[in-house]
Amino acid sequence: MTTHPDRPAPLFDRRRAIIAALTGGALAASVGRAVAADDTTTTTASPRREAGDVAVLNGALALERDMVALYLAVYTGATLSADESAIVLTVHDHHKAYVDALVGYMGPEAAPDRAASASAPAGNFAAIAAQLATAEQRAVTSHLASIAAVRGVEAAALLASIVSVEARHQSAMAILAGQPASSVTA
Amino acid sequence: MTPTPATNPAGRDLISRRSALAGVATIGAGALLAACGETGDHSLARIGEAPTTTALSAGQVTDEVLLRTATALEYAVVDAYERMLKSGYMTAPVAALAESFGDDHLAHAEALRGATPTPVTGPSARITTLYVDPAIALIEASDQQDVDAMVFAVALETLAASTYQAFVASLSQPALRAEAMRIGAHEARHASGLVVAVGGIASVLPADDADPLMAAFPSAFGPLGNIEVTLGPTSDTGGRESLILETPSLNSFEYLD
Numbered sequence: 001m002t003t004h005p006d007r008p009a010p011l012f013d014r015r016r017a018i019i020a021a022l023t024g025g026a027l028a029a030s031v032g033r034a035v036a037a038d039d040t041t042t043t044t045a046s047p048r049r050e051a052g053d054v055a056v057l058n059g060a061l062a063l064e065r066d067m068v069a070l071y072l073a074v075y076t077g078a079t080l081s082a083d084e085s086a087i088v089l090t091v092h093d094h095h096k097a098y099v100d101a102l103v104g105y106m107g108p109e110a111a112p113d114r115a116a117s118a119s120a121p122a123g124n125f126a127a128i129a130a131q132l133a134t135a136e137q138r139a140v141t142s143h144l145a146s147i148a149a150v151r152g153v154e155a156a157a158l159l160a161s162i163v164s165v166e167a168r169h170q171s172a173m174a175i176l177a178g179q180p181a182s183s184v185t186a
Numbered sequence: 187m188t189p190t191p192a193t194n195p196a197g198r199d200l201i202s203r204r205s206a207l208a209g210v211a212t213i214g215a216g217a218l219l220a221a222c223g224e225t226g227d228h229s230l231a232r233i234g235e236a237p238t239t240t241a242l243s244a245g246q247v248t249d250e251v252l253l254r255t256a257t258a259l260e261y262a263v264v265d266a267y268e269r270m271l272k273s274g275y276m277t278a279p280v281a282a283l284a285e286s287f288g289d290d291h292l293a294h295a296e297a298l299r300g301a302t303p304t305p306v307t308g309p310s311a312r313i314t315t316l317y318v319d320p321a322i323a324l325i326e327a328s329d330q331q332d333v334d335a336m337v338f339a340v341a342l343e344t345l346a347a348s349t350y351q352a353f354v355a356s357l358s359q360p361a362l363r364a365e366a367m368r369i370g371a372h373e374a375r376h377a378s379g380l381v382v383a384v385g386g387i388a389s390v391l392p393a394d395d396a397d398p399l400m401a402a403f404p405s406a407f408g409p410l411g412n413i414e415v416t417l418g419p420t421s422d423t424g425g426r427e428s429l430i431l432e433t434p435s436l437n438s439f440e441y442l443d
Contacts, residue, residue: 046358083387090391094406101407140371148364153355160354160367164347164408167371168378172390172402181279181383182286185375 050152057155058111060146061102063139064162067095069116070135074128077120084125087176091132091169098162105158130177136170245441249362252353253302254440256366258310259349260295263342264288265309266318275325275335279383284339287376291346294369304442312438317345317431324418324427334417336384340399341415341431343377346370349433351408378402 071092074080080088103110121131143163147156174184245251267288270276276284299305309318321341325334350370354363381389381402392401399415413431420426 083390087387087390090403094403097406144364144368144371147354147367148360151360156360156363157351157355160351160363160370161407161410163367163371164351164374165403165406167347167374168402171375171379172382175379175382176387176390181283181379185283185372185379186286186290 046153047151048154050150050155053150053152053155054106054109056146056149057102057106058109060143060159060162061099061106061111062114062116063142064095064098064102065113065116066118067135067139068092068099069118070132071095073118073120074132078125078128080125094165094169101158101162105155126177129173130179133170133173133177133179136166136173140166140170245436245439247356247436247439248442249357249359250302250304251439251441252356252366253298254304254306254442255310255434255438256349256353256369257295257298257302258306258308258440259313259346259434260291260298261306262309262313262318263291263346264295265314266322266342267291267339269318269322270325270335270338273322273326275331276339277332280332280336280339280380283380283383284335287339287343287380290372290376294372298369306440310434310438310440313434317429320429321415321417324429328418329420336380337397337400337415338417340377340380341413341429343373343380344399344409344413345431345433347373347377348408348410348413352410352433374408 071088075085075088075092078088121128140163143159143166147159147163150156150159171181171184175181267284271281271284271288299307321338325331325338328334347370350366350373353366354370357363357366381400385400389400390402392398392404397416398404399413410433414428415431416426416428418427
C-alpha cells in the first residue's frame with residue numbers, strides 16, 4: 001500500500017513543535033507504553049471471551065445502572081423544555097441499552113440489579129447539562145480503563161461501542177451547558 | 187454330434203451381424219477407456235493460452251499495520267482540513283473548530299507515528315483518492331460550500347471515530363485497544379461538538395427529515411457501517427451526489443512491504 005510522499009502542510013506544520021511539546025508528547029508516551037508492551041510485528045490470537053473479564057464488566061454494568069438512574073431522576077424531577085426532555089430521555093434510553101447489552105453478554109454472571117437511585121441535579125438545564133457532561137466523561141474514562149483491563153475481544157468491542165457514543169454525550173452536554181466548543185472538543 | 191462353435195442346433199450362425207457389431211463396440215469402448223488412462227499431451231485445441239499467475243502475498247494484519255493505517259488516516263484528515271481551510275470553504279464557527287481539529291489529528295498522527303517501529307509518513311493514498319479528492323471537488327462546485335465543508339468535516343470525524351472503534355477488535359493487546367479508543371473518543375467528541383456548535387439543541391437528536399450523520403447522537407451504539415455524505419451542487423433533477431465512506435479494511439491497510 002503506497003502513501004503520498006511527504007506533502008508540505010504549511011498551515012499545520014507551523015504548529016508541529018508546539019503540539020509535540022504540549023499534547024503530542026503525552027499522547028505519544030501513552031501510545032508508546034502500550035506499544036512497548038506489545039510485539040507489534042506479530043499477531044497473537046486474542047481470546048474471543050475471557051472468564052476473568054466478568055469482574056470488570058460488572059463494574060461497567062454498575063456504572064451504567066447509575067447513569068440510568070441519574071437520567072431518570074433528571075427526566076422526572078427537573079423542569080425541562082420539550083427539546084431538553086427529549087434529549088434526556090434519549091440518553092437515558094442509551095444507557096438502558098448499555099445495561100441490557102452488558103447483561104446480555106454476561107448472562108447469569110451479570111450482577112443483580114441493586115435498584116440504583118439518584119437525585120436530580122439542581123438548577124436550570126445548563127447547570128444540569130454541565131453535571132451530566134461530567135458524569136459522561138467519568139463513564140468514558142472508566143470504560144477506557146475497562147477496555148485496558150479486559151482480555152476478551154468481544155468485551156472490548158462492546159465497551160468501545162459504548163465509549164464512542166458516551167464521548168458524544170459528553171461533548172454535546174458540555175456545549176449545551178454553555179462551554180465553548182473549542183475547549184469541549186480539545 | 188457335438189455342435190460346432192459357429193453353429194447352433196438350428197443351424198444358424200452364432201456369429202451374427204448383431205454379435206459382430208456388439209463385439210466391435212466392446213473393443214471400441216475398451217480402446218476409449220484405455221485412451222483415457224493414457225498420459226501425454228492429448229489436450230483439445232483451444233485459442234490462446236492462459237498465462238501463469240503469481241499469487242499475491244497475503245498481507246499480515248499486525249498491530250503495527252493497524253497503527254500505520256490509523257496514522258495514514260489521521261494525515262489524510264489533516265490534509266482534508268488543510269485544503270478546505272486554504273480554499274476558504276469554511277466560515278465561523280466551523281473554520282476555527284476545523285483548525286483546532288486539524289491540530290488534534292496532527293497530534294494523533296505524530297503520537298502514533300512516534301510509537302510505530304516502521305511508521306508511515308503521509309496521508310493514505312486510498313482515502314485521499316476515494317474520499318478527500320472527490321469531496322473537495324464537489325465542495326468546490328457547490329453553491330453552499332460552507333455547509334458542505336462542515337458536513338464533510340463531520341463525516342471525516344465520524345469515519346475516524348469508527349475506525350478506532352473497529353480497530354479495538356483487531357488489536358492484540360488490551361492496553362493498545364484502550365489507547366486506540368481514547369483517540370477514537372476524541373474524534374467522536376469532535377463530531378458531536380461540531381454538530382451542536384453549529385446546529386444547537388435542535389441538532390442533538392436525529393430528525394425524521396434530516397441526515398442522521400448531522401445529529402450529535404445518531405445511534406445508541408457507535409456505528410461501524412458505511413457513512414453516506416451528500417455534497418455538491420443540485421442537479422437538474424434535484425439530486426445531489428453522495429459519497430460512501432468506509433472504515434479501512436483488508437484492501438486498504440498500510441501493510442509492511
